[in-house]
Amino acid sequence: MLFESAVRIELTDEEFRLLAAFIYDHAGLYFDGGSRFLLESRLQNRLKEHHFDSFLKYYHYLLYHQDRLAELNRMIDIVTTNETYFYRERNQLDAFAEEILPEMAQRNSGKKSLRIWSAGCSTGEEPYTLAILCSESGLFDDSWQVDIIGTDISQRVLKTARKAVFSQSSFRATDGEAIDRYFDRTEDGKYSLDDSIRNMVHFGHLNLMDEKMMGLIRECDIIMCRNVIIYFDQNAKARAINSFYRKLVPGGYLLLGHSESLMNITTVFKLKHLTRVMVYQKPEGTQG
Numbered sequence: 001m002l003f004e005s006a007v008r009i010e011l012t013d014e015e016f017r018l019l020a021a022f023i024y025d026h027a028g029l030y031f032d033g034g035s036r037f038l039l040e041s042r043l044q045n046r047l048k049e050h051h052f053d054s055f056l057k058y059y060h061y062l063l064y065h066q067d068r069l070a071e072l073n074r075m076i077d078i079v080t081t082n083e084t085y086f087y088r089e090r091n092q093l094d095a096f097a098e099e100i101l102p103e104m105a106q107r108n109s110g111k112k113s114l115r116i117w118s119a120g121c122s123t124g125e126e127p128y129t130l131a132i133l134c135s136e137s138g139l140f141d142d143s144w145q146v147d148i149i150g151t152d153i154s155q156r157v158l159k160t161a162r163k164a165v166f167s168q169s170s171f172r173a174t175d176g177e178a179i180d181r182y183f184d185r186t187e188d189g190k191y192s193l194d195d196s197i198r199n200m201v202h203f204g205h206l207n208l209m210d211e212k213m214m215g216l217i218r219e220c221d222i223i224m225c226r227n228v229i230i231y232f233d234q235n236a237k238a239r240a241i242n243s244f245y246r247k248l249v250p251g252g253y254l255l256l257g258h259s260e261s262l263m264n265i266t267t268v269f270k271l272k273h274l275t276r277v278m279v280y281q282k283p284e285g286t287q288g
């Protein structure tokens with residue numbers, strides 16, 4: 001047994017091609033030849049747990065076994081990159097708080113509702129940061145219905161997000177004052193988010209490539225999808241972005257990560273220059 005766990009199972013060219021295509025078809029995640037070793041490393045434990053001596057057997061399990069859906073979820077937990085932290089990309093968050101939220105508060109003052117979607121939210125730091133910013137803005141009193149939703153394809157990260165207990169690494173861009181205000185220290189040295197913020201965010205399992213499930217998302221005023229489509233190829237990026245377009249109200253905003261853009265993907269959004277950042281806006285007077 002000891003011997004078995006020390007053996008590294010090699011991912012052949014053909015197995016890599018099959019598994020990479022399988023992951024791409026399901027999640028839009030693109031593994032090029034350079035990421036073969038990464039995939040081989042990340043999936044070693046799955047093979048060992050099933051006592052498989054080849055990746056081909058694992059691939060067949062994913063295709064045909066009665067428990068394939070559970071294994072698919074486990075695999076997705078492993079192959080996704082879930083790096084995130086509170087107050088990531090501060091310039092854009094400042095624009096969100098100082099320019100986008102006031103505009104939305106005015107625009108929606110009649111219906112008094114606001115809907116924000118963090119797509120690819122990982123362990124929740126992003127939508128919780130948005131909740132803190134909405135709360136601190138003072139723009140939305142109790143008469144408003146403010147919905148903030150966080151979705152991700154990985155069940156593992158969503159479990160952490162719902163628990164809302166974080167370790168030090170989530171606070172690399174957070175000042176001490178905000179930590180003191182919104183978090184309690186736990187006995188094991190972690191940080192538990194205050195219920196007043198925690199209850200503002202709802203989480204759901206959603207694969208951005210699953211158009212049927214995407215259909216269930218209600219129209220949003222603001223969609224934030226940062227550091228997610230960098231892992232997609234052009235075709236998968238276009239699919240996700242088209243869905244976001246359909247899910248935004250006219251005049252609604254799409255906020256991508258600082259290294260992401262819609263160049264060569266679509267021209268349907270208007271690029272809007274705010275004071276320090278650029279964001280995408282669905283033009284007024286357009287529909288679905």
Ligand SMILES: C[S@@+](CC[C@H](N)C(=O)[O-])C[C@H]1O[C@@H](n2cnc3c(N)ncnc32)[C@H](O)[C@@H]1O
Nearest residue numbers: 027080082083084120122153154207208226227
């Ligand atoms: C690097 S994290 C970004 C987290 C956060 N948005 C941020 O910028 O800090 C990328 C997240 O996208 C999720 N993801 C990847 N492919 C996805 C898909 N097809 N559908 C939904 N989420 C996906 C991953 O599970 C991961 O949690």
